[in-house]
Amino acid sequence: MNIIETKDDIIVIDAGFQFVSEGSKAPGIDYILPNTQYLEERKHKIRALVITHGHLDHIGAIPFIMERIGNPPIYTQYLTSLMVMKRQEEFPQLDPVDMHVIKEGESFTVGKTHIKTFPVTHSIPDAMGVCVETKHGDVVITGDIKLVHEDGEVVVEERASWEKVGLNNNLALLCDSTNADRAGFSASERLVFDTLEEIIKNSTGRLIIGTFASQFDRLISIIKTCEAMGKKVIMEGRSIKTNIEIALQAKLLEVDPKVFITAHDINNYPADKIVVLSTGAQGEEFAALMRMATDKHKFITLTERDTIVLSSSVIPGNEIAVQKLKDNIYRKDVKVVNYQGSHVHSSGHGNAGELVWIHQAIKPKFLIPVHGHHYHLKNHMWAAVENGFPRDNVAVCDNGNILEITNGTEMKKLSVSAPVESVLVDGFTVGARQEVVLRDRLSLAEDGMFVIIATVNAKTGKLRKSPDIISRGFVYLRENQQLLSEARVLIKKTVEKQTERMNPIDLELVKDDLADVVSGFLLQKTQKNPMVIPVLIGV
Numbered sequence: 001m002n003i004i005e006t007k008d009d010i011i012v013i014d015a016g017f018q019f020v021s022e023g024s025k026a027p028g029i030d031y032i033l034p035n036t037q038y039l040e041e042r043k044h045k046i047r048a049l050v051i052t053h054g055h056l057d058h059i060g061a062i063p064f065i066m067e068r069i070g071n072p073p074i075y076t077q078y079l080t081s082l083m084v085m086k087r088q089e090e091f092p093q094l095d096p097v098d099m100h101v102i103k104e105g106e107s108f109t110v111g112k113t114h115i116k117t118f119p120v121t122h123s124i125p126d127a128m129g130v131c132v133e134t135k136h137g138d139v140v141i142t143g144d145i146k147l148v149h150e151d152g153e154v155v156v157e158e159r160a161s162w163e164k165v166g167l168n169n170n171l172a173l174l175c176d177s178t179n180a181d182r183a184g185f186s187a188s189e190r191l192v193f194d195t196l197e198e199i200i201k202n203s204t205g206r207l208i209i210g211t212f213a214s215q216f217d218r219l220i221s222i223i224k225t226c227e228a229m230g231k232k233v234i235m236e237g238r239s240i241k242t243n244i245e246i247a248l249q250a251k252l253l254e255v256d257p258k259v260f261i262t263a264h265d266i267n268n269y270p271a272d273k274i275v276v277l278s279t280g281a282q283g284e285e286f287a288a289l290m291r292m293a294t295d296k297h298k299f300i301t302l303t304e305r306d307t308i309v310l311s312s313s314v315i316p317g318n319e320i321a322v323q324k325l326k327d328n329i330y331r332k333d334v335k336v337v338n339y340q341g342s343h344v345h346s347s348g349h350g351n352a353g354e355l356v357w358i359h360q361a362i363k364p365k366f367l368i369p370v371h372g373h374h375y376h377l378k379n380h381m382w383a384a385v386e387n388g389f390p391r392d393n394v395a396v397c398d399n400g401n402i403l404e405i406t407n408g409t410e411m412k413k414l415s416v417s418a419p420v421e422s423v424l425v426d427g428f429t430v431g432a433r434q435e436v437v438l439r440d441r442l443s444l445a446e447d448g449m450f451v452i453i454a455t456v457n458a459k460t461g462k463l464r465k466s467p468d469i470i471s472r473g474f475v476y477l478r479e480n481q482q483l484l485s486e487a488r489v490l491i492k493k494t495v496e497k498q499t500e501r502m503n504p505i506d507l508e509l510v511k512d513d514l515a516d517v518v519s520g521f522l523l524q525k526t527q528k529n530p531m532v533i534p535v536l537i538g539v
């Protein structure tokens with residue numbers, strides 16, 4: 001999410017969420033939302049939410065944040081609007097969104113601000129860049145981009161579009177950095193389409209293609225190829241089905257509906273006529289591909305005659321899950337085609353060479369690398385500087401940083417930041433407060449828990465009997481009887497020493513003290529710090 005603010009207006013660009021991978025130390029958390037506190041405090045100034053394209057890292061937060069930021073009108077192109085609306089259906093309690101569908105390259109005005117858009121190439125149709133006009137020039141936001149090129153030569157149509165934007169007085173460029181750490185130009189998607197087409201044409205058994213639902217263009221191209229070759233497509237995975245439904249509705253994909261069959265009917269067709277499009281190439285445990293690989297799929301069991309194409313790269317953080325998936329697949333002795341060994345994947349994001357080409361086409365005064373981790377942003381900056389962009393005119397920011405451009409000549413990072421404390425989505429709960437829950441989960445995962453249940457005589461403060469102890473994930477109790485009996489003695493002593501001086505007896509106070517004492521004892525004995533939960537019952 002980027003925010004452009006002038007004296008009169010605030011324009012918000014994109015509202016995505018971040019997926020949480022297994023390695024990210026956030027058990028049970030589904031995704032992380034942008035913190036919108038800065039916007040909530042300035043709701044009255046927000047004129048529009050402009051969405052560059054329909055990927056979840058650009059639209060995912062919309063249902064969660066629209067109400068908080070005052071339901072501003074949304075401006076985006078047709079396919080993206082369908083994807084946003086489709087997600088809204090899952091949240092029927094929300095007010096309807098005020099959707100303004102704009103055509104490719106269209107301009108519009110919100111508040112006092114004029115906004116131009118221009119088409120860009122990414123892995124999904126209807127992706128656009130945005131130019132927000134200000135008194136001192138345009139702020140250009142690329143969204144996610146790559147360039148269509150032939151061996152590093154940008155094709156005419158692509159070149160014309162960027163050069164047209166370059167004719168404006170461009171003050172600042174916020175440019176995609178996702179693949180800025182890769183040199184040169186990225187592999188072209190055309191090559192991927194051609195390779196996949198070859199594989200589909202030549203397959204003599206069932207073909208299973210694992211890919212991302214977000215690779216919209218690729219899904220469309222595969223289905224069209226299948227239709228042309230007289231093959232049947234089985235879609236496995238809800239996100240793929242949803243996106244194909246949307247593509248059909250938007251008429252981006254026009255095929256005979258008979259090209260699709262369900263997994264249920266897989267055995268009614270010859271093996272060489274079957275192509276399965278499946279989610280789960282990142283090793284997601286419950287996705288279709290993993291279910292097939294572990295014999296848990298209701299209709300599809302892998303055999304040696306099948307070919308699996310893994311048409312996606314591994315997202316950092318998913319390495320272990322992908323490794324597990326691969327082992328499971330290879331156990332089936334199927335034929336595997338990887339993206340490393342063949343051109344079956346290319347990214348939707350341009351490499352450093354493409355980014356530099358874009359800087360030179362746009363000719364902005366200031367450059368602000370966006371999207372990606374800090375090292376991507378820095379790589380982006382160095383690529384620009386090496387190619388003559390003045391170092392002082394590049395700002396590498398962290399989440400929440402506020403850049404101020406004065407009189408169109410000076411850019412500085414303010415010492416204050418917008419709040420960035422993560423807002424977590426955990427099932428149906430949304431909020432920054434989830435941090436507390438998360439801390440507990442991590443502590444439970446590391447050291448387990450230790451529950452003390454004791455019955456206290458409410459008059460005398462003495463324990464009725466030896467306290468019960470339940471522990472999970474801490475130590476194996478049966479083999480630690482000595483520790484347990486020492487703990488019991490300590491618990492009895494601590495409770496009775498406390499209650500002795502109390503009149504009346506306040507078990508809440510006793511509980512806090514008991515937790516501290518027992519934690520200290522366990523830490524000293526085991527070097528572990530389990531969550532200690534005392535339950536004291538006064539009778």
Ligand SMILES: [Zn+2]
Nearest residue numbers: 053055122144
């Ligand atoms: Zn994207």
Ligand SMILES: [Zn+2]
Nearest residue numbers: 055057058144
């Ligand atoms: Zn993105």
